[in-house]
Amino acid sequence: MMEISILRLGQIGTNCYIFRKDGGHRCGIVDPGDQGEQVAVWLIQNGLEAEAVLLTHSHFDHILGIPGLREEWPDLPVYCHPADIHQGEDTVSMFGQSFPTVSSFGDVTSYEEGDVVEVAGVDVEVLETPGHTPGSVTLRAGDVLFTGDTLFAGSMGRVDFDGGDERAMMSSLKRLGELDGDYRVLPGHEGQTTLERERRTNQCLRAAMDR
Secondary structure, three states, rough: EEEEEEEEEEOOEEEEEEEEOOOEEEEEEOOOOOOOHHHHHHHHHHHOOEEEEEEEOOOOHHHHHHHHHHHOOOOOEEOHHHHHHOOOEEEEEEEEEEOOHHHHHHHHEEEEOEEEEEEEOEEEEEOOOOOOOOOOOEEEEEEEEEEOOOEEEEEEOOOOOOOOHHHHHHHHHHHOOOOOOOOEEEEEEEEOEEHHHHHHHHHHHHHHHHH
């Protein structure tokens, strides 16, 4: 069994997910938000050791926690899709401000469609779901989908930022909607849901599936 804890971080309320095998002391982190020191304190208080960070995409509110975590675990691996790493760039602009890129933190491992990363005894499969960003991914672990800013409860991620693509988003939503069976859906913001519930009630997902 997999145990998942949720920390809601920062002004935008990014969901940081901490997963581990039930009873295990090693864990993986999906999207550490922008308060890495706070995440590290929570892990230590709960007797957990970070094994890897898995990113659904590279927006600042999902990645700025990496340096704080590496203060506690200097060799902590970080995984990101190559289209979102911004190799060779130190900053990107968003909301009229400059923010660090993933590559500026150093030592980032790329993962792509079909890759399976074992973290804390849990196999995590990468599904490419671009649209919010070129390198957005959904991470599938058992019956759980970490959907980042692609699929939300009742809505979808924005496509009006640099790199956003509405047509790609519709294709990604269609792909998720057509997965076999039901999944627990854990998005990058707001509350969790299920894939079957979204198939029935999410107009964005329904429109994508009708294409």
